[in-house]
Amino acid sequence: MAEIKQGTNKFxxxxxxxxxxxxxxxxxxxxxxxxxxxxxxxxxxxxxxxGSQLVKSVVDYARDNNLKVTATCPFAKSVIEKNAEYQDVYSG
Known part of the structure; x- marks a missing residue:
């Protein structure tokens, strides 16, 4: 798996x-x-x-920073909505 790095408002x-x-x-x-x-x-x-690993990186970032996540990106929205483990940070 490729190494995922954190940038400015991105992974x-x-x-x-x-x-x-x-x-x-x-x-x-x-x-x-x-x-x-x-x-x-x-x-x-x-x-x-x-793509799913990138979504997980943002979810982990949100957890670490006490943030909620929404997604206007259709792919990210689909991944988050299908993953029960991400619902704690998802705000629809």
Whole structure:
């Protein structure tokens, strides 16, 4: 599995957060909430669970920082809604 690194309002795979191989981005929504607005995994890295790992990175970040998560990104929203373990931070 590729190493997931933390950037500015994102988690990513690759050597450079400005030109990542794969990424998930989020924006602050007030003081205690973040919104996942984009998940990008190229076809050559698809099918390995990388997108789900990126979502998990944001969920773990939210837990560590006492934040709630929403998702306008359809992929992230689907992963979070299907995973019972993520419901503690999900605010729909």
């Amino acid at each position: 990513y795979v690759g050597d450079n957060e400005n030109n990542p191989q794969a990424e998930i981005t989020f924006q602050k929504q007030g003081d205690n909430q973040i919104n996942i607005d984009h998940t990008g995994v190229p076809d050559e890295l698809g099918g390995q669970g990388l």
